[in-house]
Amino acid sequence: MKHIVVKSRDYQEVNQEIRSTKDKNIVLSEVFGQRYLGSSLKDRELTIEGTAGNALGCFLDGGIITVHGNAQDATGDTMNDGKIVIHGSCGDGTGLAMRGGAIYIRDSSGYRSGIHMKAYEDKQPLLIIGERAGSFLGEYQAGGTIIVLGRNQAGKSPVGYFCGTGMHGGTIYLRCDTLPVSLPPQVAVRDADEADMQVLGGLLEEYCSLFAFDKTELLASHFFVLQPNSATPYKMLYTHV
């Protein structure tokens, strides 16, 4: 195991050190918002104590990142595979254009989470947010799964405005009793049924054990399922000259 004390060191230097270590496990302590930590990390594990800066784990390619603290914007930008676990909250743009792997957030996430998330064959990305997400959750979503658990929200909608605008693939599950306001026309909503609860049970397994949440209790509540009306929402938009 490699231990790096980060403090006020420059991110380029820290990332260079991460890239050049052979150790499979790396611990960064006293992290104060350094950017791009764990960028394109493959088959290694990074543990961060403190606050991870923007673009944590961008282009992540199989590595595992655990943050004991909060992360800032663009966590897991365009990640391809791997896992990011946040024992705290994330800023805006979490999981932007992620294609694979999982991001587990214990608390909340900011605006534009899961935007343009996509899926491809065995790459089925998963973003789980414990409490609430800001506006534009899952905008342009093209694949994968987003779950917002709405813990401590007293059954109120756990997302902001314009959830799923331009959505054309994938699924969003919201644990709440009232629907979010201003859902766009591209989104079809229904109540979760038996089969959905089965799927959710599987997807929440690892998340609940990581954060010691009671899965049965979470699943005992009502979930909404948001899916796109069409995989080709803009087909009728054009005429040719």
Next chain:
Amino acid sequence: MAINYLYPDFEVQRNESRCITCRVCERQCANLVHHYDAETGRMTSDESLCVNCHRCVSLCPTRALKIVKTDHVFKENANWRGEVIQDIYRQAETGGVLLASMGTPKPYPVYWDKMLINASQVTNPSIDPLREPMETTTFLGKKSTTIRRDEQGKLITDTTPQLKLAIPIMFSAMSYGSISYNAHKSLALAAEQLGTFYNTGEGGLHEDFYRHGKNTIVQVASGRFGVHPGYLNAGAAIEIKMGQGAKPGIGGHLPGSKIGQDISKTRMIPLHSDAISPAPHHDIYSIEDLRQLVYALKEATNYTKPVIVKVAAVHNISAIASGIARSGADIIAIDGFRGGTGAAPARIRDNVGIPIELALASVDERLRAEGIRNQVSLVVGGSIRSSADVIKAIALGADAIYIATSALIALGCHLCRTCHSGKCNWGIATQNPELVKRLNPEIGSEHLVNLLTAWNHEIKEMMGGMGINSIEALKGNRLMLRGIGLCDAELRILGISHAGA
């Protein structure tokens, strides 16, 4: 017929005395214009389907065919022209956005044609490129402004990563999806042979083409299709696509109908689902945000690749370029409003953006004035049609040129401007395997190599004529240009004098 009946734009003229009913035209036309009528034993045609791509004309063995513009017209009207009326009919009927392809056909001024190149006479004699060495090698990337020496007094020559071009011309971004596998292969092979680069566009990199990585620029656009660490590290440089000259300010949209097996695999998205590139990058709302992506890409490639930021030429381009130069980007690519596209809303293509000549001149000027010109290289594109255009662009301040439409024409494109239909009879803008087969990548790449070799020779001739033996000495050398028929405002922006002055 309806009240808004659209009369066909073209007439198919078949010289019956020449036609031998070989039915080549019937087999060649993906638009199904030609038919053999068994009853009469003659060929018939439905000109309403014709897009004037010249495939049948080029292949007819007896030269029996020609396509002419119809002389059927609306009553003459300089304001309400026939095309204006027809567009209204189309939209009234469908409620749709007018979709078009390739660069704008509208008669905007082409400033390349209003600039003349200098030559030496008597003093500062011209140089003969056949006898004397003539340097067209170009390096793209940040240039250091200070000379540094080590303890022994030797020059320190470590630079940030650079792209080395044997000729100052590259192939600009065209995605696999908008153009065919064979078109991409032709570009890749030609770039390799010419010592330059082709650009993946935003559709990812087909697994077969990773082997041409040394000559590939990989693009990252708002849809992030096919982007992963292997892809980012496969190319020689990474281009962030912020905009495109033909459609500034809007995103892209490859319809699900074009997302077949291979495209889906390369873009890493499901079969037959729309590939939507949102208009903005949703993580970039400022120069600081752009800087974040630039450095994210540098981190992901361990600072070994130059990062290009491509933008469309728009009104405030010089201020935008100044911001990009400060974002950490190594190269700025500017695409003028006459640039091509596989599909764009016609109104945007024809009305949004500014000509590349003016954009280039004002960006180069602004970066010089701010003392940051050396921090970035400038690459320009958007309808560069000949070696003369290249010379003029470099004299206005470009480091290198991007071409795409010219390259497609070299591959056989006849500029019928219906790429968005996906039925390109020349095997370029199509994914139909029967049509793609028509473009042979070996022959295609040979044509591209011929074209640029010829241009490079012409560039050397013109440089020699000016008494310049290195492309470096032509760069931003506006004294080598004079305007013809330009007003004061145009001359001021271009930073050149009028011919005779």
